[in-house]
Amino acid sequence: MHDIALRAAGLQKRFGGLLAVSDVSIDIRVGEIHAVIGPNGAGKSTLINLLAGELLPTSGEVLLNGADITSLSPDRRARAGLGRAYQKTTLFAQFSVHENVRLAAQARSTAPLRMFGGTRCDRPYLQLVTDAIDRVGLSARSQIVADKLSHGEQRQLEIAMVLATNPQVILLDEPLAGMGPSEARGIIGLIASLKADRALLVVEHDMDAVFELADRLTVMQDGRVVATGSPQDVRVDPGVRAAYLGADGGIA
Amino acid sequence: MSMPNLRVRLFGIACLVMAIALPFCVSTYYTQFLAKALIMGMLAMSLNLVVGHGGLVSLCHAAFFGLAGYVLALLSPRYDAASLLTTLPIAILCSGTAALLIGALVLRTRGVYFIMVTLAFGEMLFFFFHDTKFAGGSDGISVNIRPEIAIAGRQLLDLDKPMTFYFVVLGFLVGVIALLTMVVRSPFGRALAAARDNERRARSLGFPIFRLRLTAFTLSGALAGVAGYLAAAQFGFVAPQMLGWHQSATILVMVLIGGLRSVTGPLVGALVLIGMEEVLKAHLDNWKLVEGLIIIGIVILLPNGVRQIWSMVFGASPQRAAEIKPAAAEARHA
Ligand SMILES: Nc1ncnc2c1ncn2[C@@H]1O[C@H](COP(=O)(O)OP(=O)(O)OP(=O)(O)O)[C@@H](O)[C@H]1O
Ligand SMILES: [Mg+2]
Numbered sequence: 001m002h003d004i005a006l007r008a009a010g011l012q013k014r015f016g017g018l019l020a021v022s023d024v025s026i027d028i029r030v031g032e033i034h035a036v037i038g039p040n041g042a043g044k045s046t047l048i049n050l051l052a053g054e055l056l057p058t059s060g061e062v063l064l065n066g067a068d069i070t071s072l073s074p075d076r077r078a079r080a081g082l083g084r085a086y087q088k089t090t091l092f093a094q095f096s097v098h099e100n101v102r103l104a105a106q107a108r109s110t111a112p113l114r115m116f117g118g119t120r121c122d123r124p125y126l127q128l129v130t131d132a133i134d135r136v137g138l139s140a141r142s143q144i145v146a147d148k149l150s151h152g153e154q155r156q157l158e159i160a161m162v163l164a165t166n167p168q169v170i171l172l173d174e175p176l177a178g179m180g181p182s183e184a185r186g187i188i189g190l191i192a193s194l195k196a197d198r199a200l201l202v203v204e205h206d207m208d209a210v211f212e213l214a215d216r217l218t219v220m221q222d223g224r225v226v227a228t229g230s231p232q233d234v235r236v237d238p239g240v241r242a243a244y245l246g247a248d249g250g251i252a
Numbered sequence: 253m254s255m256p257n258l259r260v261r262l263f264g265i266a267c268l269v270m271a272i273a274l275p276f277c278v279s280t281y282y283t284q285f286l287a288k289a290l291i292m293g294m295l296a297m298s299l300n301l302v303v304g305h306g307g308l309v310s311l312c313h314a315a316f317f318g319l320a321g322y323v324l325a326l327l328s329p330r331y332d333a334a335s336l337l338t339t340l341p342i343a344i345l346c347s348g349t350a351a352l353l354i355g356a357l358v359l360r361t362r363g364v365y366f367i368m369v370t371l372a373f374g375e376m377l378f379f380f381f382h383d384t385k386f387a388g389g390s391d392g393i394s395v396n397i398r399p400e401i402a403i404a405g406r407q408l409l410d411l412d413k414p415m416t417f418y419f420v421v422l423g424f425l426v427g428v429i430a431l432l433t434m435v436v437r438s439p440f441g442r443a444l445a446a447a448r449d450n451e452r453r454a455r456s457l458g459f460p461i462f463r464l465r466l467t468a469f470t471l472s473g474a475l476a477g478v479a480g481y482l483a484a485a486q487f488g489f490v491a492p493q494m495l496g497w498h499q500s501a502t503i504l505v506m507v508l509i510g511g512l513r514s515v516t517g518p519l520v521g522a523l524v525l526i527g528m529e530e531v532l533k534a535h536l537d538n539w540k541l542v543e544g545l546i547i548i549g550i551v552i553l554l555p556n557g558v559r560q561i562w563s564m565v566f567g568a569s570p571q572r573a574a575e576i577k578p579a580a581a582e583a584r585h586a
Contacts, residue, residue: 052456078458090456092449103446106439107457113464115440165457 003030005199006051006082006169011060013046013223020046021057022223028169028199033191035210035231036203038220044203045087047220048171051201052084053077064169078107083167085158087174087203093147097138097157100146102129104164125164132163137186152179159187163194170194172202176209188212211235264516271422280414284486287418289526290425291482296506296518297432298475303504304512305436306468307448309367311500312354312374316347316473318495320480322381323347325393325490333400336411336485340399343481344474350377351473355466374497382492392491399485411485421482425519428475432515435471444468509550511557524550524558 006028013021021043028034036044049055051062053074061070064080072080092100105125106112120126133142136156141149146157155178162170175191176184188209194200195215204210210217211231218228219240227237234240271290275283299313320343327342328334358369387393401409401420411417435441447454447461455461484490493499502525510521528546532539550558 054452054456073455075455075458075460078456084456086453090450090453092446092453094449095446099442103442103454104457106443107454107459109439111439112459113440113443113467115435115438115467117439118437119439119442161453161457 004028005030005065006201007063008047008051009061009063011047011050011062012058013043013050013055014058019223021050024060024220024223024225026201026218026225026228028201029216030168030197030199031195032215033195033200033202033213034216034218035214036201036218036220037205037207037210038226041222042220043223044220045173046223048084048173048201048203051171052082078165078167081168082171083162083165083169084171085162085173085175087177089151089154089158091146091154091157091161094145096143096145097133097149097160098129098142100157101132101142101160101164102126104161105129105132105166108165128164128166132160135163135190136160137183152183155179156183156187159190167198169199170201172200172204174203174205176204176206184209268426272419275415275418283414283418285530287414287421287486288483289523290418290421290519291479291486292503292506292526293519293522294421294425294428294482295476295479296503296510296522297428297515298472298479299503300507300510300512300515300518301432301435301468301472301475302465303507304514304518305441305448306444306465308359308465308469309504310358310370310469310472311367311497311504312358312370312377313472313476313503314497314499315354315374315377315495316351316476317480317483317499317503318381318490318492319350319377320344320347320477321484321490321494322387322393323477324399324481324484325395326387328395328397328399330396333397336399336401337403340478340481344477347477347480348470348474351476352466352470355469355473359462359465359469371497371500374495374500378492378496381495388491390492392489392493394489395484396488398488417486421486424478424482428478429515429519431475436515440464440467505547509547509558513556517557520558 004027008024008026011021011024012019024043024047026034026047036047038044046055050057053069053072053076056071061068063069064077064082069077069080092103095103102119105128106119109125130139133139136159138153138156138160141153146154149157155175159172159175162172172191175187179187184206191200191202192213202213214231216229217231217234219226219234227234227240274286278286295313295317299310302308302310302313323343323346324334324339327339354370354373358366358373361369381387382390398411400407400411409416409420411420443454443459443464447459447464451461480494483494506521506525507518508521509524510519511517525547529539529543532543536542554561
C-alpha cells in the first residue's frame with residue numbers, strides 16, 4: 001500500500017575475512033518508519049553506509065524510487081533525496097550551529113555553488129534553516145561553535161542538518177544515543193512527525209523508542225537479517241528472543 | 253554594520269591610501285621594490301584560496317606563476333612591445349588550464365600524497381622549461397620590451413615608468429582582493445571551507461567535493477598567472493627557477509606567516525617576508541640563517557600569522573571577527 005522509496009536487495013559487504021553485511025534485503029516505504037535493531041557489531045551502521053553510498057557493496061543492489069543507485073557517489077545520492085545522520089557525530093566542528101545547518105540547506109538549494117553574493121541573500125532557504133534548528137530545540141544555541149556543544153546537543157544538530165536538506169528518504173544511525181531523557185522525548189516526537197511524507201530508516205538501541213516509533217522492524221545479527229515484520233510479530237519471534245535477547249529475554 | 257566590521261573597512265581604506273601615497277614619498281628603487289612585494293602578495297593570496305580556505309597544501313603553485321611569465325616572454329616580439337590586453341588574458345588562460353589539468357589528477361589524492369603529487373607536477377614543469385631549448389633552457393629567456401597598454405595604437409599607460417607600473421600592480425591587487433573576498437564569502441566559498449572542515453559530511457550533504465576543489469584550484473592557478481605575468485613584465489626576464497619547488501615553498505611560507513584564515517593575511521605575510529629579507533640582506537652576511545630563525549619564531553609564537561598582532565594590539569582581529577562572533581554569543585548565553 002505504501003510506495004517503496006528505498007530498496008536494498010541481496011546486499012553484501014565483506015571486510016577482509018569478515019562479512020559485515022550478508023544478503024540483506026530491506027524495503028523502506030514512504031509514510032513508514034523502519035527500525036533496525038541488533039547487538040553491537042551486527043552490521044547496522046555498515047548497512048546505512050551501503051545505502052548512503054559511503055561504502056560500495058561487494059554484491060547486491062540499491063534502488064531509489066526504482067532507479068539503480070548502487071554505484072552512485074554519496075553526494076549524488078544526497079542530491080537525489082537521500083539524507084543521513086551519523087552514529088559517530090560528524091559535523092563542521094569549527095562552524096556555528098547555524099552555519100552547519102545553513103550549509104546543509106545550501107547543499108540542496110537551487111544554486112549551491114554560486115560564486116558571488118553572500119549567503120544572506122538566500123531568503124527562501126534561510127527560513128528552512130531556522131525551522132530546522134527550532135525543531136530540534138537548538139534555537140538558543142544557534143550561534144555557538146559546534147565543537148563547544150555538549151554531546152547531546154551535537155546529536156540534535158546532526159538531525160537538524162538532515163532536516164535542512166529536506167530529504168525524501170532519511171537514514172538515522174542511533175539518533176538518541178547520548179541525549180538526555182527530555183531531549184530524547186523531543187527528538188522521538190520529531191522523528192514520528194517526519195514520516196508523513198517521507199521514508200525513514202532508524203537504527204536505535206533504545207527499545208522503548210523503537211517500539212514507540214517503528215511501523216516495521218528488522219533485527220540483524222552477525223550481518224544477517226534474523227527477523228523482519230511488524231513490531232508485534234518480531235517481538236514474539238522465538239528466533240529473535242534466542243538470538244538477540246538471550247534465552248530469557250523480554251523485549252520492553 | 254557591526255563595530256569590528258567597520259574597523260576592518262577603515263583599516264583597509266587606510267592601507268589603500270598609504271599604498272597610493274607611498275611611491276610619492278620614496279625613491280624609485282623602493283617603488284620598484286614595493287611593486288615586486290605586492291606581486292608576491294598577490295601570488296600568496298591566490299595560493300591561500302587552496303591552502304587556507306580549501307585545506308589543501310599545494311606545492312606546485314609556482315608552476316602556474318612561472319608558466320604565465322613564460323607565456324609573456326614567448327609572446328613578446330623581439331624588438332617591439334607585446335600588447336598587455338591580449339597577452340595577459342592568454343597567460344591567465346594558460347595558467348588556469350594547467351591548473352585545471354594538474355588539479356584534475358592531483359585532487360584524487362589526499363593529505364601527504366596530495367603534497368607529494370603536487371610537488372611532482374611542479375617539478376615536471378620546471379624540468380620541462382629547464383631541459384628544453386625552446387624557451388632558453390636553464391638560462392631563461394628575457395622580455396626585451398615591457399608589454400604596453402594600448403588601444404588602436406595609442407598608448408594609454410607607460411609601464412616603463414616605475415610609478416605607473418606600481419599603480420597598475422596596485423590596481424590588479426585590489427581587483428584580486430575584491431574577487432577573492434567575493435568568492436570566499438559566497439556559497440561556493442562556504443562549501444569549500446566546509447569540505448576542509450569535514451569532507452565526509454560535506455559530501456553526504458550533497459556537495460560535489462571534487463568539482464568544488466577543482467574549481468578553486470583552477471581559479472587559484474589563474475590568479476597566480478596574473479602575478480606571474482606582472483613579475484615577468486617587471487623583471488624583464490624569466491628563468492626555470494620561477495616555477496621550481498623552492499619558489500612554491502617560499503609562497504607557502506608567506507601564507508603561513510600571514511595566516512590561513514583571511515584573504516589579505518598572505519599579502520601581509522609576503523610584505524613581512526620580503527621586507528625582512530631586504531633588511532637582513534643589507535646588514536648581515538649569514539642572513540638566511542637569521543631569517544630562518546625568525547620565521548620559525550613567528551610560526552611558533554603566532555600560529556594565526558602576523559595578523560594576530562592586530563588582535564593583541566586592538567582586541568578583535570579583523571579576519572577572525574566572524575569566528576569571534578559565535579564566542580561572544582556563547583558568553584551571552586552562559
Ligand atoms: N571499515 C571497516 N573495516 C573493517 N571492519 C569494519 C569496518 N566497519 C565496520 N567493520 C566491522 O563490521 C562489523 C559491523 O560493524 P557495524 O559498525 O556495522 O556494526 P553496528 O551494528 O553498527 O554496531 P554498533 O551497534 O556497535 O554501532 C563489526 O565487526 C565491525 O568491526
Ligand atoms: Mg553502528
